[in-house]
Amino acid sequence: MDLINFIDYSGTLVFAISGVLAGVDRKYDLFGAFMLGFVTAVGGGTLRDLLIGSTPVAWMQNQIYVYLIISAIPICYVLKNPIQKMKRSWFLFDTIGIGLFTILGLQKTLSFGLSPLIAIMMGVVSAVFGGVIRDVLSNQSPLIFRKEIYAFACLAGAVLFIISDHFFAENISMVISIISVIVIRLLAIKYKWSLPFNP
Amino acid sequence: MDLINFIDYSGTLVFAISGVLAGVDRKYDLFGAFMLGFVTAVGGGTLRDLLIGSTPVAWMQNQIYVYLIISAIPICYVLKNPIQKMKRSWFLFDTIGIGLFTILGLQKTLSFGLSPLIAIMMGVVSAVFGGVIRDVLSNQSPLIFRKEIYAFACLAGAVLFIISDHFFAENISMVISIISVIVIRLLAIKYKWSLPFNP
Amino acid sequence: MDLINFIDYSGTLVFAISGVLAGVDRKYDLFGAFMLGFVTAVGGGTLRDLLIGSTPVAWMQNQIYVYLIISAIPICYVLKNPIQKMKRSWFLFDTIGIGLFTILGLQKTLSFGLSPLIAIMMGVVSAVFGGVIRDVLSNQSPLIFRKEIYAFACLAGAVLFIISDHFFAENISMVISIISVIVIRLLAIKYKWSLPFNP
Numbered sequence: 001m002d003l004i005n006f007i008d009y010s011g012t013l014v015f016a017i018s019g020v021l022a023g024v025d026r027k028y029d030l031f032g033a034f035m036l037g038f039v040t041a042v043g044g045g046t047l048r049d050l051l052i053g054s055t056p057v058a059w060m061q062n063q064i065y066v067y068l069i070i071s072a073i074p075i076c077y078v079l080k081n082p083i084q085k086m087k088r089s090w091f092l093f094d095t096i097g098i099g100l101f102t103i104l105g106l107q108k109t110l111s112f113g114l115s116p117l118i119a120i121m122m123g124v125v126s127a128v129f130g131g132v133i134r135d136v137l138s139n140q141s142p143l144i145f146r147k148e149i150y151a152f153a154c155l156a157g158a159v160l161f162i163i164s165d166h167f168f169a170e171n172i173s174m175v176i177s178i179i180s181v182i183v184i185r186l187l188a189i190k191y192k193w194s195l196p197f198n199p
Numbered sequence: 200m201d202l203i204n205f206i207d208y209s210g211t212l213v214f215a216i217s218g219v220l221a222g223v224d225r226k227y228d229l230f231g232a233f234m235l236g237f238v239t240a241v242g243g244g245t246l247r248d249l250l251i252g253s254t255p256v257a258w259m260q261n262q263i264y265v266y267l268i269i270s271a272i273p274i275c276y277v278l279k280n281p282i283q284k285m286k287r288s289w290f291l292f293d294t295i296g297i298g299l300f301t302i303l304g305l306q307k308t309l310s311f312g313l314s315p316l317i318a319i320m321m322g323v324v325s326a327v328f329g330g331v332i333r334d335v336l337s338n339q340s341p342l343i344f345r346k347e348i349y350a351f352a353c354l355a356g357a358v359l360f361i362i363s364d365h366f367f368a369e370n371i372s373m374v375i376s377i378i379s380v381i382v383i384r385l386l387a388i389k390y391k392w393s394l395p396f397n398p
Numbered sequence: 399m400d401l402i403n404f405i406d407y408s409g410t411l412v413f414a415i416s417g418v419l420a421g422v423d424r425k426y427d428l429f430g431a432f433m434l435g436f437v438t439a440v441g442g443g444t445l446r447d448l449l450i451g452s453t454p455v456a457w458m459q460n461q462i463y464v465y466l467i468i469s470a471i472p473i474c475y476v477l478k479n480p481i482q483k484m485k486r487s488w489f490l491f492d493t494i495g496i497g498l499f500t501i502l503g504l505q506k507t508l509s510f511g512l513s514p515l516i517a518i519m520m521g522v523v524s525a526v527f528g529g530v531i532r533d534v535l536s537n538q539s540p541l542i543f544r545k546e547i548y549a550f551a552c553l554a555g556a557v558l559f560i561i562s563d564h565f566f567a568e569n570i571s572m573v574i575s576i577i578s579v580i581v582i583r584l585l586a587i588k589y590k591w592s593l594p595f596n597p
Contacts, residue, residue: 030394031351032344053454056252063316080398117461139340141537145430152429195428199478229593230550231543255451262515279597338539
C-alpha cells in the first residue's frame with residue numbers, strides 16, 4: 001500500500017467517523033449512524049463515479065472502503081471522548097482528507113478523457129459532496145453552502161494542480177495543490193475569510 | 200408469472216400506495232402524490248441499479264412497474280378508508296415486501312459478480328431506500344434512521360440468506376430469510392426492540 | 399447553432415439564473431449560489447441521463463452548459479434588479495424553457511429505444527427535477543409537489559407530442575407540444591387551476 005492509498009483510506013475513515021458522530025448528535029440509532037458515516041465517507045466519490053459513468057463506483061468493487069466505514073462504529077463507541085477532545089488535530093486530518101480527495105477525484109476524471117474544467121468540478125464534488133448528502137439526509141441545509149471557504153479551498157487546489165501539472169512532475173503538483181488546500185483553509189479560518197454573494 | 204414476480208409486483212403496489220397516502224397526508228397535489236408513490240416504490244431498486252452500473256434501471260425497461268404505480272392513484276382514491284382501517288394486514292404486506300425486496304436485490308447484485316458483503320448492502324438498500332428518498336423529498340428526517348428494527352431486519356435476513364445458501368437450495372434459503380425478516384420485525388415491534396447507539 | 403440549441407442553451411441560462419437568485423434569497427455564499435444554479439439548470443437532465451444509463455451525462459461532455467451556468471454569477475451580480483423587475487417576461491422564458499426541456503428529454507429517451515411511456519416520464523423529469531433537487535438541497539419541501547399545474551403542463555405537452563408525432567412531421571409536433579405547455583401553464587395561472595388529490 002503506497003502513500004496515496006494510505007491517505008485515501010485514512011481520509012475515508014476520518015470522514016466516516018465524523019459522519020457517525022453526526023448521527024450520534026442527531027440521536028440516530030445504530031443503522032442511522034452507520035448510514036450517515038457511509039454517505040459522508042463515500043457520497044462524494046459515488047456521485048463523481050456515477051457522473052463519469054464509464055467507471056464502476058469505487059466502493060462497490062473495493063471492499064476496503066466498506067470495512068473502514070464499518071470499523072468507524074466500534075471506534076466511535078470506544079474513542080468518542082478522545083476524538084471530541086482532539087478537535088484541532090481532527091480538523092487537520094479532515095483538511096488533509098479533502099485536499100487529497102480533491103486531487104484523486106480530479107486525476108480519476110482526467111484519466112477518463114474528460115476536460116480539465118470537468119475534472120476540477122469532479123475534484124470538488126469528490127471532496128465536499130459527501131457532507132452535502134449527509135446534511136440533506138439528516139434534513140439540514142448543507143453547511144458548505146453558507147459557511148467557510150471549504151469548497152473554495154478545494155477549488156483553488158484543483159485549479160493549481162491543473163496549472164502546475166504543465167510545469168512540474170505529477171507528484172510535485174499533487175504536493176503543491178494539497179498543501180494549498182490546507183493553507184487556504186487554515187488562513188480562511190484564522191482570518192475569517194468568506195465569500196459573500198449579495199448582488 | 201411465477202410466485203417471485205407476483206410478490207415483487209405486489210410489493211411495488213403496496214409501497215406505491217403507502218407513498219401516495221404519505222403525499223395525501225402532506226397535502227400534495229396529484230402530481231406530488233404520484234411522485235411520492237413512485238420514489239417509495241422504486242427508489243431503492245433504482246439506487247441499487249445505478250450503483251451496480253452494468254444493469255439498466257429495472258422500471259425503465261419493464262413498464263409493469265410504472266403501470267402498477269399509476270394504478271395506486273385510483274386505488275387510493277376509491278379505497279382510502281378501507282386501506283387505513285386494515286393497518287394490521289397492511290403492515291404484514293409491507294413486511295413481506297421488504298423481505299422479498301431484500302432477497303431479490305441481494306440476488307441481483309450477486310448475479311453481477313459483486314461480493315456477498317456488497318450484495319447484502321444492496322439488498323438492504325433495495326428494501327429501505329425508497330422510504331429514505333420519500334422522506335428526503337418531503338423534507339422530513341428519514342424515519343428509519345431513528346426508529347424500529349426496520350433496516351436491521353432486512354440486514355439480518357440478507358446475512359441469513361448468504362449463510363443458508365451454502366447449505367440449502369436457493370428456494371429454501373429464500374423462504375428462510377424472508378420469514379426471518381418478517382419474524383424479526385414482528386418481534387421487534389412486539390417487544391419494542393431498538394438499536395440505540397449512544398457512545 | 400440551430401434554433402433548438404439556442405433555446406436549449408437559453409433555457410439552461412434562465413434556469414441557472416433562477417437557481418443563483420434562489421441561493422441569494424437563502425443567504426448562501428458564492429459557492430452555494432453557484433451550486434444551486436448548477437443543480438437547477440442541469441439537475442433534471444442529469445437524472446434523466448443517469449436513468450437512461452447508456453448515454454453520458456450531457457454537461458460532462460459539453461462544456462457550454464458549464465460556461466453558461468458560471469456566467470449566471472456575474473449576470474446576477476450586474477443585473478439582479480432588472481431581472482427581478484421583469485417578472486412577467488421571466489415567467490415566459492421559464493415556461494418556454496420547460497416546454498423545450500420536456501420535448502428534448504422525451505426525444506432523447508426515445509432515441510435510446512425506450513418506450514413512449516418512459517419517454518414521457520423522462521421529459522417531465524428533465525423539465526421539473528432540477529427545481530426538485532434545488533428545493534431538496536436547500537432544505538425545502540419541493541414546490542411543485544404542492545402548487546400550480548407546472549409538472550402537469552409538461553406532462554400534457556409530452557403526451558401531445560407522442561400523439562401528434564403519429565400525424566405530423568417532427569418539427570410541427572414539437573411546436574404544437576411546446577405551445578401547449580405554454581398555453582396550459584398560462585391558463586392554469588390565470589384561472590388558478592390546480593390538481594388537488596384528496597381522497
